[in-house]
Amino acid sequence: MTSSVADALVGRVIDGRYRILSHLADGGMASVYVALDGRLDREVALKIMRPGLATDDVFVERFRAEARSAARLSHPNVVAVFDQGEDDGEVFLAMELVEGKTLRDVIHEEAPLTAREALAILEPILLALRAAHVAGMIHRDVKPENVIVRRDGEVKVADFGLARAITNQAATSQTGVLLGTVSYLSPEQVERGVADTRSDVYAAGLLLFEMLTGRKAVTGGTPIQIAYNHVHGSIVTPSSVVPGVPSALDELVAHATAVEPEDRFESAAAFVAALRAVRRGLSSDELDRRGSALATDPAATSVLSPVSSTTQLPAPARPQRADLPSSPERHRTRPNEVGRAALAGMPVHDEGPALEHTAAMPIDRRDRRRRRRWPLWLAALLVVGGVGFGGWWFTAGPGGSTVVPAVVGEPVAQAEGAIERAALTVETVEEFSEGKARGVVLRVEPGAGSELGKESTVRLVVSKGKERYAVPKLVGARLGDVGATLSPLTLRLGERSDEWSETVAKGVVISQDPAPGESVKRSTPVSVVVSKGREPIEVPTVTGAPFDAASAAITKAGLTVQRGEDVNSDAVPAGQVVSQSPDKGTLHRGDAVTLVVSKGPVLVPVPNVVDQQDTAAEKTLTDLGFKVDRQYPFGELFEKKVRAQDPAAGTPVPKGTTIHLTIV
Structure with missing residues (x-):
């Protein structure tokens, strides 16, 4: 994006929300502006994709991927992403505006740093990478341009545009370009086109070397030479460049930048733990000693490329860079961690050309010796074949x-x-x-x-077609076994209701919905009705009630009536319930209640007492349980014989009945 185009955007409102205040920086893929978020009244860094790339779906998707990647991270040492969208063809990303300068500026102005300063900057970088690694992501483009040292000393890691989920072998190649900046690519990225957490560790180790020495650890005349030196060179110790660097830091750099990934710290978490242990073991003098680089840089001569500096190599086509602007920064002022003069403002630095993608070259991982020899073979062919062979390799050949x-x-x-x-x-x-x-x-x-x-x-x-599962039969199963039956089919237990059942044991499924065998989607809930067992029924009290009414009450309650042998009762009238069994408590449906019905009192025939003397007649009747009412219509002057009786002789009546006697 030219300066005139960039300046033309100043003053424009993007997405009805972001008013562009000033142009901040440019990169291969986008430009960065200072913008005012009108909705939240705060300044943000607004990254806008270059017009020529905004119509390219591949680049737009990569741009959006940065937003998704960074938005997954919430960490104080990661530049926050607030928003992403598109407005009238302008694809944009709204980020946290960090006031400070890049680590490249700090190294350029103040390196070599002391051990204390270098570790103070590296630790938050590793903490940011640790957060990414824990979230299942690798940065893949750790370099000084992507680290911002804020004016208050806070360190932020930016540009997760190349971040990708961690897999066993996360490919580093897209659109024919070996992604990441060549000076900070790990050997496995160069050689096999793969990256994992240890690739970030390698780049972080190179940052530590550079802060301690002020010079890049891996150099070369061309990107191909630099890439070759990553794989086949050896990184010199920082103390050989800057005498006085503690040996513990030499070992820390060596461990982090080992050629073989398995020889490095396995993640940023392991690296930061080692960093803290080293710092605790250093004295104040070692931490604060500031050295000066030697006039001759051992790092520049420690790695010899088989490609002569005078050899005419086929110039790799400079692909369109996918790098984003290095950082959303402004007002570059000295960080508190750096203890010297205030840092003057510096322009944003862009890295050199990206290396042509070489990951497609066949590698036999089972034979490390063969893998180590192929760059020598390739370099020799490049020297002999010149431009013709190189052009074939990177186009129609295997490297194309x-x-x-x-x-x-x-x-x-x-x-x-x-x-x-x-x-x-x-x-x-x-x-x-x-x-x-x-x-x-x-x-x-x-x-x-x-x-x-x-x-x-x-x-x-x-x-695979629609995801469907046949509902298993749950009826007859115990409730505790239902979950284990449904889980392998990705179904789940739905609503549960309970009902009394006279035929299904307590805790066993009576019915289900959907029905067995029905085809349903994943996570479909299956509702069940579970038995509570037999329903308890309160026995109604019917003693003293007429038999028909008592029988109806018991039947209505769900019980059955069993009539016992009727009995005489002087107290309970005939036809009424004398007793019941049981007379209280609960039964289950269909159980029987026995009723005993009264036949009334016992009946005794009235004896004939006519013509008996009154006293003798009374005794005869009272001995049988009757009562006697003697009546003397003419007084007691005569012989006092019974002339009539009521009830008449032979009439059956209950005991206690009054017999009326007429005596003359």
Whole structure:
């Protein structure tokens, strides 16, 4: 973006929110501005993609990937990303505005730094990388331009545009360019095109070397020479450049920058732990001693490239850089950690040309000796073959690049053929899809149009069809076993209700919804009705009630009636319930309640007492349990014989009945 174009954006409001105040910096992919966020009334760094790249889907997606990558990190030593979007063709990224200067500026102005200063700057860098590693990400482009030392001494790591999720072998190649700046690429990035957490450790170790010495650890006349020296050279000790650097720091740098990844710290967390241990072991004099670099830089002569400095190498085509502007910085003032003169403002530094992608060259990892010899062989051929061979290698040859074809929506067999014809290797994985039929390509990774080295691996994600699972039979199973039955099918237990059941034991499933065998989606809830066992029924009290009414009450309660033998009762009228069994408590549905019904009192025939003397008749009746009412219509002057009785002789009546006697 030219200065005139950049200046033309000053004053413009982006996305109805960000008013551009001033132009801050330019990079290969975007320019950075100071902008005022009108919504939150704060200044931000607004990164806007260059117009020529805004129409390129690959670059736009990479630009958006930076936002997604950085937004996943929340750490005080990581430059925060606030927003991302597009406005009238301007693809932008809103970031935290950090006032300070890059570590490149600090090294340029003040290195060699003391051990205390260098470790104070390196520690927050490692903490930021540790946060990324814990989040499953690697930075892949750690360099001084991506580290900002704020005016208050706070250190921030920026530009996660190249960050990618950690895998066993995270590819470092996109669009034919070996991503990352060549001076800070790890040997495995150069040689095999892969990176992991130890690649970030390697670059951080190079930063420590550079802060302690003021010079880059790996140098060369061309990017190819620099890359070769990463793989085959040895990094000199900082103390050989700046006498007086403590030997513990020499060892720290050596451990972090080992050629083989397995010989380095396994992550930023391990590196920062070692850094703290080293600092604790140094005296104040060792921490604060400031040395001066030797006039002759051992680092410049310690690594000899097999390619002569006078050899005419095929100049690698300078690819369009994917690097973003180095940092959202402004008002460059001295950080508190650096104890010398205030840091003067310096322009943003851009790194040199990126190295042509060489990761596609075949490597036999089973034979390390062969792997170590191939650059010598390549260099010799470059010397002999000159420009012609180099041009063939990086175009039509194995070192060339190819473009991922558009195969989304095609049958997998057809898509695999297209990928193979493009000189790429196919890896096919399957996943369920609600919208695409089985065997149709859902997406390709990297996306269509991406430029890769030949024989790079392209992943096809193919539809397995709709994700459906048959609901298992849960009826008859105990509730405690339901979860284990549903879990392997990615189903879950839904709503549970309880019901009384006369036939299903307590805790056993009575019914379910959806029904067994029904085809459902992942995570579908399956509701169940669980038995509470037999329902307890309170026994109604019916003693003294007429039998018919008592029977109806018991039947209504869900119990059955069993009639016992009727009994005579002087107290309970005939036809009414004398007793019940049980007479209280609970039963279960269908259980029986026995009722005993009264026949009334016992009946006794009235004896004939007519013509008996009154006293004798009364005794006869009272002995049988009757009561006697004697009546003398003519007085007691006569012989006192019974002339009549009521009830009449032979009438059955209950005991206690009053017998009326007429006596004359």
